Amino acid sequence: MYVTSLDERFFAEQMTRGRMLRLGAVSALGVVAAGCGGSSSKSSGSASATGRSSDPVTLNWLTWSDHYANDQLAAVKKSTNEQGRPQLFSDNADAYLKIKQTGDQFDIVSGDALWVPKYNHDKLTNSFDLSSLPVSAQLYSIARDFPFWKDGSNYMGYPFSWSTVQIYYNPKFVHTVPDSWHAVLDPKYRGKVSLENIPTDMMAIAGKATGAKEPYSMTTAEIADAKGWLKQFKPNVLKLASQNNEVVRALADGSAWIGITNLGTDDRVKDAGGPVVKPAYPREGTIGFIDSEQMVKASKNQDAFPRFINAMQQAPYIAQNFLTNGRPLFNEKSYKMLVAQGHGDRAQRLLYNQPEKALKMTLKGPSGNEQAYTDAFNEVFGA
Amino acid sequence: MRPPGSVGAATTADAPLPSRRASGRWSSRLGQYAGFGPALVLFGLFFLVPLGLIVCYSFWQVIDYNVVHDWTIGNYRYFFSVPTYVSTLWATVWVAVLATALTLLIAFPFAYWLARYVPKRLQKILLVLVILPFWTSYLLRVYSWLTILGPKGAVNRFLEWTGATSKPVSFFLYDRPAVVLVLVYLYFPFAALTLYASLERFDWNQFRAAMDLGATPARAMWKILLPQVRPGMTTAVIFVFIPILGEYLTPQLVGGARGVMIGNLIVNFFQGAQYTRGAAAALLIAALIVLLLVIFRRSLEVEDVYGA
Numbered sequence: 001m002y003v004t005s006l007d008e009r010f011f012a013e014q015m016t017r018g019r020m021l022r023l024g025a026v027s028a029l030g031v032v033a034a035g036c037g038g039s040s041s042k043s044s045g046s047a048s049a050t051g052r053s054s055d056p057v058t059l060n061w062l063t064w065s066d067h068y069a070n071d072q073l074a075a076v077k078k079s080t081n082e083q084g085r086p087q088l089f090s091d092n093a094d095a096y097l098k099i100k101q102t103g104d105q106f107d108i109v110s111g112d113a114l115w116v117p118k119y120n121h122d123k124l125t126n127s128f129d130l131s132s133l134p135v136s137a138q139l140y141s142i143a144r145d146f147p148f149w150k151d152g153s154n155y156m157g158y159p160f161s162w163s164t165v166q167i168y169y170n171p172k173f174v175h176t177v178p179d180s181w182h183a184v185l186d187p188k189y190r191g192k193v194s195l196e197n198i199p200t201d202m203m204a205i206a207g208k209a210t211g212a213k214e215p216y217s218m219t220t221a222e223i224a225d226a227k228g229w230l231k232q233f234k235p236n237v238l239k240l241a242s243q244n245n246e247v248v249r250a251l252a253d254g255s256a257w258i259g260i261t262n263l264g265t266d267d268r269v270k271d272a273g274g275p276v277v278k279p280a281y282p283r284e285g286t287i288g289f290i291d292s293e294q295m296v297k298a299s300k301n302q303d304a305f306p307r308f309i310n311a312m313q314q315a316p317y318i319a320q321n322f323l324t325n326g327r328p329l330f331n332e333k334s335y336k337m338l339v340a341q342g343h344g345d346r347a348q349r350l351l352y353n354q355p356e357k358a359l360k361m362t363l364k365g366p367s368g369n370e371q372a373y374t375d376a377f378n379e380v381f382g383a
Numbered sequence: 384m385r386p387p388g389s390v391g392a393a394t395t396a397d398a399p400l401p402s403r404r405a406s407g408r409w410s411s412r413l414g415q416y417a418g419f420g421p422a423l424v425l426f427g428l429f430f431l432v433p434l435g436l437i438v439c440y441s442f443w444q445v446i447d448y449n450v451v452h453d454w455t456i457g458n459y460r461y462f463f464s465v466p467t468y469v470s471t472l473w474a475t476v477w478v479a480v481l482a483t484a485l486t487l488l489i490a491f492p493f494a495y496w497l498a499r500y501v502p503k504r505l506q507k508i509l510l511v512l513v514i515l516p517f518w519t520s521y522l523l524r525v526y527s528w529l530t531i532l533g534p535k536g537a538v539n540r541f542l543e544w545t546g547a548t549s550k551p552v553s554f555f556l557y558d559r560p561a562v563v564l565v566l567v568y569l570y571f572p573f574a575a576l577t578l579y580a581s582l583e584r585f586d587w588n589q590f591r592a593a594m595d596l597g598a599t600p601a602r603a604m605w606k607i608l609l610p611q612v613r614p615g616m617t618t619a620v621i622f623v624f625i626p627i628l629g630e631y632l633t634p635q636l637v638g639g640a641r642g643v644m645i646g647n648l649i650v651n652f653f654q655g656a657q658y659t660r661g662a663a664a665a666l667l668i669a670a671l672i673v674l675l676l677v678i679f680r681r682s683l684e685v686e687d688v689y690g691a
Contacts, residue, residue, distance in 0.1 A: 378651050
């Protein structure tokens with residue numbers, strides 16, 4: 001089988017990043033075969049998760065930038081006749097309302113943790129039989145069993161990646177491990193903390209710091225406490241970045257000593273020619289994401305969804321994605337490939353082999369009062 | 384008086400046939416407005432209709448991620464009731480004023496020199512150089528300043544090389560001065576081209592005549608040159624000041640937490656799916672811009688430069 005030879009090549013060669021990228025392109029030819037040769041022989045119902053679309057299909061995909069690579073999309077198009085056309089969004093709330101307002105404009109939406117049931121309950125996405133996708137056999141079993149994504153015997157989304165959002169610090173300047181969210185308030189870090197500009201998540205972090213029971217559904221009093229914490233924090237903020245790479249850049253060039261960001265930042269800073277930065281896990285706990293791919297209910301291309309996901313989620317692509325983006329994913333087969341090729345240390349350091357930790361975080365989800373969150377954030381970070 | 388393009392002779396010849404005359408008049412009138420058609424479609428469908436929707440949104444509410452069509456002025460009231468928004472709006476206006484003033488201060492001498500002293504064939508080359516930055520994307524032009532102003536950037540390396548500093552200085556980036564500097568860089572071509580177009584048409588003999596009659600160069604410039612290029616200067620101000628009011632990317636990339644402008648807060652509203660709050664804030668900026676255009680309109684009239 002082609003997929004076997006692909007795997008063998010993957011294991012046999014010393015896998016550098018460049019080689020992996022090239023291999024990703026080559027592996028496209030094997031994607032369909034991977035589906036055919038998967039361990040599951042179950043039918044996907046009305047739509048096949050394998051084979052090739054008879055007519056070209058374009059799938060509009062509302063997603064994050066780390067969910068795909070352009071060469072991967074090109075390879076999947078070649079093998080399935082299905083072209084993924086990503087459009088990026090900046091925050092879950094924004095994506096949710098876009099899907100709600102645009103009807104059948106999008107076919108796939110990348111949902112996050114507790115946003116996934118929100119989409120589903122509001123009838124914006126369809127659940128599906130996860131096992132009908134042969135590629136799902138490559139997932140960690142825990143990822144096939146998240147209780148909050150179950151819809152009877154169906155699943156609400158295809159599990160993709162996860163990460164905590166915690167503190168990374170430069171030990172050259174930060175001599176005490178910042179093991180509490182309150183550590184980042186220290187005046188000696190004035191203008192030295194960088195983080196992504198996601199108001200809801202920053203409010204949730206402030207909620208964790210101030211002891212809110214449910215950081216994504218804070219009461220009015222808890223929101224006031226979180227806002228107070230953010231006010232104390234503001235002088236230390238160097239930059240509210242629009243993309244994660246800006247946080248990495250600030251840590252790499254030394255303008256930031258502390259970053260509040262997701263797993264793998266240490267590697268990305270190193271790759272950017274920056275100093276050693278270390279992770280710290282605040283004792284109050286962390287927030288985090290579990291990303292999925294969901295089928296939009298109003299989509300006119302629902303038949304194409306299983307085939308596209310089955311092709312996009314193959315282990316070689318996921319391994320490549322890990323090396324590029326450096327945060328854990330749910331594809332176990334890809335983890336084993338990484339270990340076999342000598343990337344085990346990195347994968348283990350970034351918790352790739354501990355998917356159960358994903359359930360220990362405060363999961364991202366819709367806020368009980370999004371307006372109050374945004375208002376509070378703006379009122380702190382305005383001029 | 385017939386409008387240009389009317390066909391008087393043909394109309395007379397068709398006099399015995401009123402229906403044909405009427406249809407000829409209509410087709411003539413349609414012909415006059417045909418050129419307006421594409422712009423009407425473009426701005427009618429893709430500007431005025433969305434603008435109307437934004438107006439509606441600004442009076443609606445978002446409740447539990449649903450845009451609820453209940454009419455309210457709550458979004459506007461909220462904007463003016465929170466000091467942060469008003470202070471951010473003022474900060475934005477001041478940044479726009481300062482950046483516009485600096486841009487004109489740099490662009491005017493350049494355009495003056497180009498129009499008056501540089502030979503025509505070289506003018507074209509220099510004008511191409513002025514618009515050269517437009518060949519790269521806006522994002523790249525802003526992003527490049529991170530490399531120039533950052534701790535490992537060109538400015539810091541130069542200062543360290545000259546011995547002026549012993550370690551990188553963080554003063555240059557992630558604050559309001561960086562925002563102003565980058566905005567001046569970004570909008571200089573708009574001001575320079577507009578001012579050049581105005582100065583290039585100026586009859587320099589008037590300037591010389593004023594000096595022959597005893598005016599100092601400064602007085603000749605003040606009394607003769609500036610009044611005649613005032614429309615050009617006003618246009619330059621409009622082209623620079625107004626887009627800066629709505630700037631989002633530059634403060635986002637180089638402004639840091641201290642360089643926030645009102646555009647950044649509006650983006651936060653949309654990120655948080657607070658479309659109605661965001662629409663109200665965006666419309667307030669638009670209202671400010673319309674108000675300024677009304678004020679500037681008077682300066683665009685050149686006939687009354689000398690009280691004629």
